[in-house]
Amino acid sequence: MTPDRFQRIHQVLATRQPDLTVCMEEVHKPNNVSAIIRTADAVGVHKVHAVWPKEAMKVLSHTSAGARNWVELETHTTMVNAISALKAQGMQVLATNLSTTAVDFREIDYTKPTAIILGGEKNGITAEALALADQDIIIPMVGMVQSLNVSVASALILYEAQRQRQNAGMYDRTTTLLDDNVVNRILFERGHPVLANVAKQKNLPYPQLDDQGQIVADEQWWAAMQAKKIKHPVAASEIKKD
Numbered sequence: 001m002t003p004d005r006f007q008r009i010h011q012v013l014a015t016r017q018p019d020l021t022v023c024m025e026e027v028h029k030p031n032n033v034s035a036i037i038r039t040a041d042a043v044g045v046h047k048v049h050a051v052w053p054k055e056a057m058k059v060l061s062h063t064s065a066g067a068r069n070w071v072e073l074e075t076h077t078t079m080v081n082a083i084s085a086l087k088a089q090g091m092q093v094l095a096t097n098l099s100t101t102a103v104d105f106r107e108i109d110y111t112k113p114t115a116i117i118l119g120g121e122k123n124g125i126t127a128e129a130l131a132l133a134d135q136d137i138i139i140p141m142v143g144m145v146q147s148l149n150v151s152v153a154s155a156l157i158l159y160e161a162q163r164q165r166q167n168a169g170m171y172d173r174t175t176t177l178l179d180d181n182v183v184n185r186i187l188f189e190r191g192h193p194v195l196a197n198v199a200k201q202k203n204l205p206y207p208q209l210d211d212q213g214q215i216v217a218d219e220q221w222w223a224a225m226q227a228k229k230i231k232h233p234v235a236a237s238e239i240k241k242d
């Protein structure tokens, strides 16, 4: 990994907001999923959540957009599971809902740990998710059309969150809030993609990286690589043996 690339990844990770996320409830159109993930990346969301309508969506979502390489995706089998996981992380859960009781999305304090639930294209958010959420929010509309596209709605809300967090200095960081193990994994997968693929295919643990993002292959890791007869030329050149 070049020093420039390492610096760039480092800067991106420093501005990640682990306590801001979206949860897609049965959003099924790949272009919408991609657009939501792309906006999430742009405002510094580290991980998005989803409950997919069909099993097949899992594969689809994993191959959707370039931004998917930078934003983690956690899938849940039900909204009950998803919302309880988000609440367990201390997040306020906001349900985007086209109802008269929902509050204007700009009235919310997004500097608090926040998860935004987005509903499916056809049916919107389910009654189950609404019952579990802490608050309904709405983007006011005065036109003839009843609703916005779900990815547009997510972008408007995420950018309001970004604006508030920027004003609060929450992006002015030089070190990341993410866990060391998560940072190590991201730096390895993004900084050494060929070798990371080999490690994934061969089911090998990831090596530790030094403070410049270079691989430090300890004896055990090196032995595991040798045992699997890994001879990939890039792999060999990327490893700094202890």
Ligand SMILES: C[S@@+](CC[C@H](N)C(=O)[O-])C[C@H]1O[C@@H](n2cnc3c(N)ncnc32)[C@H](O)[C@@H]1O
Pocket: 096, 097, 098, 117, 118, 119, 120, 121, 122, 123, 124, 125, 137, 138, 139, 140, 141, 146, 147, 148, 149, 150, 151, 153
């Ligand atoms: C196309 S809309 C779903 C419309 C659906 N017929 C309904 O009644 O909810 C898809 C999703 O986009 C989001 N959305 C669209 N317009 C919105 C608005 N004005 N306020 C808040 N969320 C909105 C919500 O997450 C919604 O579930």
